[in-house]
Amino acid sequence: MPELPEVETYRRFLDEVVLHQPITAFEVRDAHVLGTDEETLRQRLVGQHVTGTRRIGKNCFLELSDGSALALHFGMTGDVNAYRHDHDAPRFTRVALHLADGMRVAFIDPRKFGRIRHAESVDHYQKDKRLGPDALEVTATHLQQRIGTKKMMIKPLLLDQGITAGLGNWIVDEVLFQARIHPERRGNTLTTKEFTALHSAIQLVLSTAIGHEATYRHFPASFLIHAREWDDSATPGTEQHRFCPRHPKTEIEKSYVGGRATYICPRCQPAPIEAE
DNA sequence: CCTCATGTTACTCC
DNA sequence: TGGAGTAACATGAG
Numbered sequence: 001m002p003e004l005p006e007v008e009t010y011r012r013f014l015d016e017v018v019l020h021q022p023i024t025a026f027e028v029r030d031a032h033v034l035g036t037d038e039e040t041l042r043q044r045l046v047g048q049h050v051t052g053t054r055r056i057g058k059n060c061f062l063e064l065s066d067g068s069a070l071a072l073h074f075g076m077t078g079d080v081n082a083y084r085h086d087h088d089a090p091r092f093t094r095v096a097l098h099l100a101d102g103m104r105v106a107f108i109d110p111r112k113f114g115r116i117r118h119a120e121s122v123d124h125y126q127k128d129k130r131l132g133p134d135a136l137e138v139t140a141t142h143l144q145q146r147i148g149t150k151k152m153m154i155k156p157l158l159l160d161q162g163i164t165a166g167l168g169n170w171i172v173d174e175v176l177f178q179a180r181i182h183p184e185r186r187g188n189t190l191t192t193k194e195f196t197a198l199h200s201a202i203q204l205v206l207s208t209a210i211g212h213e214a215t216y217r218h219f220p221a222s223f224l225i226h227a228r229e230w231d232d233s234a235t236p237g238t239e240q241h242r243f244c245p246r247h248p249k250t251e252i253e254k255s256y257v258g259g260r261a262t263y264i265c266p267r268c269q270p271a272p273i274e275a276e
Numbered sequence: 277c278c279t280c281a282t283g284t285t286a287c288t289c290c
Numbered sequence: 291t292g293g294a295g296t297a298a299c300a301t302g303a304g
Contacts, residue, residue, distance in 0.1 A: 002282070002283085003282065003283090006282090032300085058283080073283085073284090074282095074283085075282090075283055075284080075299095076281070076282050076283050076284090077281090077282080077283095077300095077301080077302085078283095092301095110300085110301060110302060111281090111283095111299085111300050111301050111302075112299085112300055112301075113283060113284075113299070113300075113301095114283090115284095150292095150293095151292085151293075152292090152293070152294090156294095159283090161283095161284085168282060168283070169281095169282055169283085170282065171282095258294085258295090259294095259295075259296075261280085261281080261282095
């Protein structure tokens with residue numbers, strides 16, 4: 001479920017497993033996830049080692065000893081893990097990096113929307129993909145400059161990786177709930193105060209999620225995420241999770257905004273007045 | 277059988 | 291050019 005917090009968790013994991021180990025082989029089990037030609041990747045990887053890891057939004061980078069980088073994007077279902085023996089390779093392993101110490105790093109992706117690419121540098125990739133600044137780095141002023149002039153709805157604007165990188169569907173819902181802003185508000189109707197609230201909410205949600213290593217059921221009860229259908233923290237039958245954390249009698253509403261499933265509290269997040 | 281899904285991109289049309 | 295809407299991608303889960 002790779003949004004920014006998951007990808008940050010993956011990055012930290014990779015940082016512990018892969019650093020400074022020479023890469024001995026590049027194993028491709030399903031070339032569908034390759035965004036760069038297999039032979040090119042093999043040639044650029046084998047014999048080198050990873051000098052550091054980076055992350056911009058939902059993209060994770062392994063920086064290589066020649067200054068170039070391996071860029072990992074996890075799509076909707078991507079994951080990483082490590083194993084030692086071929087028969088222990090996780091289900092849906094699509095690609096594996098073999099390391100000199102015998103460890104193998106699996107790029108796992110059931111749905112195969114993820115991609116592995118080679119980039120001349122992280123900066124090069126960021127420009128190429130038109131990635132905005134990472135959501136943890138972004139300022140309230142930047143948000144106001146990039147969003148405050150747009151007529152589009154705030155939810156799709158926050159999902160736009162070119163404005164700020166790393167916010168995905170559930171995080172945007174959580175951020176808007178914490179900031180008490182309705183997802184269909186137009187960018188150019190938000191006040192400076194609301195941009196400040198947005199910025200704080202982004203910090204709160206991301207730092208909380210990273211702090212819990214993106215394990216949703218450990219999130220505070222004040223979070224909207226517990227209302228999402230796939231949240232398993234609610235005891236079946238209690239239906240507590242269907243209500244707003246701040247308004248125990250107000251039911252969380254599900255709708256579609258910009259084609260994406262969207263959850264709001266109608267009391268915390270008043271709908272914009274349809275006019276003008 | 278059917279519907280839905282955390283992301284991204286490429287189209288269409290106005 | 292901007293913006294809205296939609297399909298497509300590939301597959302598992304319920």
